[in-house]
Amino acid sequence: MLAAITSLTILGIALGYLLGLASRYLKVEGNPLQAEIEELLPGSQCGQCGYPGCTAAADAIANSQAEITICPPGGLALVEKLASKLGVSIDLSSVEDKAPMVAFVNEALCIGCTKCFKQCPTDALAGGPKQIHTVISDACTGCEKCVDICPTECVAMRPVPITLQDWHWPKPDAVVVTQVSVV
Amino acid sequence: MKLFKIRGGVHPDDRKKLSANKAIEPMPMPKLLRIPLQQHIGAPAEPVVRKGDKVLKGQLLADSKSVISAAVHAPTSGQIMAIGNYMAPHPSGLPIRTITLKPDHDDRWIELPAEVDPFTLTLDEIVKRVADAGIVGMGGATFPSAVKLGLRKRYELHTLVLNGAECEPYLTCDDRLMREQADDILDGIRIMMHALQVEQALIAIENNKPEALAAMREASSGFNKIKVINVPTRYPMGSEKHLVQTLTGKETPARALTADIGIVVHNVATAHAVHDAVRFGRPLISRVVTVSGGAIQQPRNLHVLIGTPVQDLLDYCGGFLEQPSHILSGGPMMGHPIPDTKVPVIKGFNGVIALTAKETAIRPPMPCIRCANCVTACPCGLVPLEMAARARNGDLQGAVDLGLMDCIACGSCAYVCPAHVPLVQYFNYAKGELTLRQRAEHKQAETKRLAEQRAVRIEHQKKAKREAMMRRRQEAARKKAAAQTTETEV
Numbered sequence: 001m002l003a004a005i006t007s008l009t010i011l012g013i014a015l016g017y018l019l020g021l022a023s024r025y026l027k028v029e030g031n032p033l034q035a036e037i038e039e040l041l042p043g044s045q046c047g048q049c050g051y052p053g054c055t056a057a058a059d060a061i062a063n064s065q066a067e068i069t070i071c072p073p074g075g076l077a078l079v080e081k082l083a084s085k086l087g088v089s090i091d092l093s094s095v096e097d098k099a100p101m102v103a104f105v106n107e108a109l110c111i112g113c114t115k116c117f118k119q120c121p122t123d124a125l126a127g128g129p130k131q132i133h134t135v136i137s138d139a140c141t142g143c144e145k146c147v148d149i150c151p152t153e154c155v156a157m158r159p160v161p162i163t164l165q166d167w168h169w170p171k172p173d174a175v176v177v178t179q180v181s182v183v
Numbered sequence: 184m185k186l187f188k189i190r191g192g193v194h195p196d197d198r199k200k201l202s203a204n205k206a207i208e209p210m211p212m213p214k215l216l217r218i219p220l221q222q223h224i225g226a227p228a229e230p231v232v233r234k235g236d237k238v239l240k241g242q243l244l245a246d247s248k249s250v251i252s253a254a255v256h257a258p259t260s261g262q263i264m265a266i267g268n269y270m271a272p273h274p275s276g277l278p279i280r281t282i283t284l285k286p287d288h289d290d291r292w293i294e295l296p297a298e299v300d301p302f303t304l305t306l307d308e309i310v311k312r313v314a315d316a317g318i319v320g321m322g323g324a325t326f327p328s329a330v331k332l333g334l335r336k337r338y339e340l341h342t343l344v345l346n347g348a349e350c351e352p353y354l355t356c357d358d359r360l361m362r363e364q365a366d367d368i369l370d371g372i373r374i375m376m377h378a379l380q381v382e383q384a385l386i387a388i389e390n391n392k393p394e395a396l397a398a399m400r401e402a403s404s405g406f407n408k409i410k411v412i413n414v415p416t417r418y419p420m421g422s423e424k425h426l427v428q429t430l431t432g433k434e435t436p437a438r439a440l441t442a443d444i445g446i447v448v449h450n451v452a453t454a455h456a457v458h459d460a461v462r463f464g465r466p467l468i469s470r471v472v473t474v475s476g477g478a479i480q481q482p483r484n485l486h487v488l489i490g491t492p493v494q495d496l497l498d499y500c501g502g503f504l505e506q507p508s509h510i511l512s513g514g515p516m517m518g519h520p521i522p523d524t525k526v527p528v529i530k531g532f533n534g535v536i537a538l539t540a541k542e543t544a545i546r547p548p549m550p551c552i553r554c555a556n557c558v559t560a561c562p563c564g565l566v567p568l569e570m571a572a573r574a575r576n577g578d579l580q581g582a583v584d585l586g587l588m589d590c591i592a593c594g595s596c597a598y599v600c601p602a603h604v605p606l607v608q609y610f611n612y613a614k615g616e617l618t619l620r621q622r623a624e625h626k627q628a629e630t631k632r633l634a635e636q637r638a639v640r641i642e643h644q645k646k647a648k649r650e651a652m653m654r655r656r657q658e659a660a661r662k663k664a665a666a667q668t669t670e671t672e673v
Binding site: 042043044075100124139141163164168169170171172173 | 221271273274275277279548574575577578579580605608609611612614615616618619620622623624626627629630631633634635636637
């Protein structure tokens with residue numbers, strides 16, 4: 001009787017001690033899911049989702065405080081990836097894929113104030129003080145940060161022009177609808 | 184020779200009678216030639232001439248600047264009127280960089296090198312001559328041929344297959360070329376065999392072309408390494424992977440090249456172009472085009488200069504019997520609609536087909552009844568109905584998991600579908616969308632890099648500012664201290 005009590009007590013203390021050690025040395029820093037989600041996000045810290053940067057957005061998504069559709073630059077492809085990562089089922093056909101946009105500087109209005117390129121998270125705007133600025137459209141993510149800051153409203157968002165390399169056949173449904181309306 | 188069965192496929196009415204008995208005719212010189220700088224898979228060619236330059240027939244207009252690209256030459260002598268953008272012979276009708284040439288009607292050749300015996304040239308010289316001539320796969324795929332002829336360096340090759348199947352309905356250009364210029368094609372085949380260092384060549388011709396078969400048999404009678412093979416008429420026999428399987432029984436691994444199993448496939452028209460280029464130094468500046476379809480007054484096979492407007496071809500064939508519902512470049516199964524008849528003929532155009540509404544018989548799609556006719560018809564062993572359902576629902580990854588990337592877009596599934604579901608159209612959309620997403624992913628990685636670089640730079644700037652401030656403060660403190668000591672001393 002006494003032997004059983006003693007051995008079980010010792011066992012309990014030893015295991016408790018081990019658990020205590022484990023919780024100290026094998027501690028998980030932050031939510032690992034957040035890091036994985038952040039890896040998927042565009043990483044341009046544009047803030048279009050309403051969160052201050054991709055880290056905060058990833059945190060919100062990981063804690064299911066935000067929808068997986070909050071990231072406009074990520075588009076449909078990102079939604080698909082997040083859905084499979086989080087095991088969420090989502091009707092993809094209901095998600096609208098916004099056409100990609102890039103900033104465009106109207107050179108007649110630009111006064112060279114340098115405000116816009118200080119804002120640009122990807123250095124897609126080039127120029128100097130009192131010199132006309134321009135957009136490097138390959139680097140532009142369409143975050144629209146430069147649009148609001150411009151004092152002369154010379155920055156506008158334009159859809160990315162479709163080239164032969166980018167063009168592909170549209171989804172057949174759209175074609176069917178137009179045909180029916182013609183008939 | 185024993186042939187092997189392939190799975191699936193369809194038997195569309197071949198309608199080759201419309202133009203099969205019309206000999207190849209040269210076209211009158213067009214008023215203007217518009218020569219796109221990208222008529223091939225790969226990077227566009229870079230112009231080496233300027234607006235206003237006088238050029239001779241066969242002169243280099245634009246050079247290939249990357250490994251996968253093809254040069255473009257002047258189809259006739261004349262003056263360069265413009266180098267600009269013009270509607271592409273592509274379903275989108277988007278602009279493409281194009282050289283406009285006004286013929287001077289002298290049709291004067293540039294000085295060509297003397298005729299050489301190709302078998303005295305080194306293998307690399309042959310490949311270089313083919314590359315310099317701007318030859319691309321003329322069956323429609325337009326992959327630069329020189330790249331394919333150089334495959335010997337990376338693969339162990341044993342067989343050259345010549346694709347004379349011409350399995351698309353209506354098209355008869357390869358058929359006519361084989362009938363009329365069998366000896367030239369055969370010379371091209373021997374040059375290609377030499378360049379690839381292969382033991383044998385197999386010329387595959389569908390059994391609905393007995394005259395071409397006889398002509399090629401006669402031309403190849405003296406060469407025991409070259410065999411002419413009569414393959415059954417069945418679409419898509421002309422797909423290179425399926426042709427190889429029919430001839431050898433070997434299946435090309437998924438997303439691999441036929442070169443992985445030691446075989447290279449070229450079109451017979453390409454062999455003809457190789458003969459011209461290597462033996463006579465003549466670049467690829469013209470091709471045979473079939474103009475056919477129910478809406479065409481007089482279907483014909485025409486020898487056309489690259490850059491000739493499609494409208495000229497239609498006019499030469501007497502115009503339309505009735506207003507066509509579709510005008511296609513290529514055959515009715517895999518061809519693409521052309522956006523306007525003003526677009527030019529390019530190297531990959533094997534046919535201009537004008538179809539009547541009765542021929543196209545487009546009916547509105549109905550719900551899929553899961554009859555699995557498409558599964559039986561698919562020559563690649565895929566399940567089109569399931570793939571299309573996923574593509575329609577936006578689940579592209581699901582479609583890829585079912586083998587979307589192994590689909591050759593032959594259209595057999597859509598052809599047999601009793602519910603008229605646009606199956607192959609879904610696959611074309613899904614493939615295009617996936618390529619676009621891949622590109623977006625690449626851009627995203629670049630964006631991340633840019634954003635990180637910027638963060639580091641801004642951190643640096645802040646640090647430098649702080650340090651400068653610190654230094655200024657220390658300097659000021661020192662000066663103050665110094666001033667105080669001098670004051671006390673005074």
